[in-house]
Amino acid sequence: MSLDALPPASRSSLRRRLDQIGIGLAGLCAVHCLATLVVISTLGFGGHFLFNESIHRVGLALALGVATIAIGWGLLRHGRVLPFVIAVGGLLLMAAALLVPHGTNEFLLTLLGVALVSAGHLINLRAAR
Numbered sequence: 001m002s003l004d005a006l007p008p009a010s011r012s013s014l015r016r017r018l019d020q021i022g023i024g025l026a027g028l029c030a031v032h033c034l035a036t037l038v039v040i041s042t043l044g045f046g047g048h049f050l051f052n053e054s055i056h057r058v059g060l061a062l063a064l065g066v067a068t069i070a071i072g073w074g075l076l077r078h079g080r081v082l083p084f085v086i087a088v089g090g091l092l093l094m095a096a097a098l099l100v101p102h103g104t105n106e107f108l109l110t111l112l113g114v115a116l117v118s119a120g121h122l123i124n125l126r127a128a129r
Contacts, residue, residue, distance in 0.1 A: 015077070015128065019071035019121040025066060026118035027047025029059050029094075033110055036051035053098070056110075060094050063117055066093060074124040 032055070069086045075084050093113030097106045 004068070007039055012077075012128070015070055015073045018127045019064055022063065022066040022070055022121040023118050025059070025062055026044045026114040026121070029063070029114045032059075033107055056098055060091070060098065063094060063114070064081055067117055067120065071120055071124050074128050078127045080123075082098060083120045083127060085120075086123065087117050087120025090114065090118075090120060 049054050071083050073085050075081065090113045093116065095123075098111035099112060100106050100109065
């Protein structure tokens with residue numbers, strides 16, 4: 001079934017849910033970053049799992065997929081470029097975080113990136129109303 005086969009209200013509801021999922025994923029990413037710092041610094045274990053590059057790559061892939069669909073769909077619906085530009089900036093920062101060693105720079109790039117992606121989703125939600 002194509003998206004065009006869905007009634008307009010269902011398409012709007014699906015796009016809205018995708019934006020909400022994008023915001024939720026950004027929140028989970030931020031919690032992961034903060035939890036990693038707390039667990040590693042206070043307890044000294046869990047680094048092999050929490051610092052695993054696969055988590056970061058999968059998170060970026062999910063963020064990219066959800067943002068592409070939800071924000072791209074929003075752009076087609078309301079024609080506002082701002083949510084797209086903000087989300088792309090955030091995704092680029094998240095990708096840049098994969099290129100730097102673990103530590104403060106990675107943490108800051110990731111948190112700023114997920115904040116921008118989340119802001120892009122929020123603006124997209126508001127623009128579609």
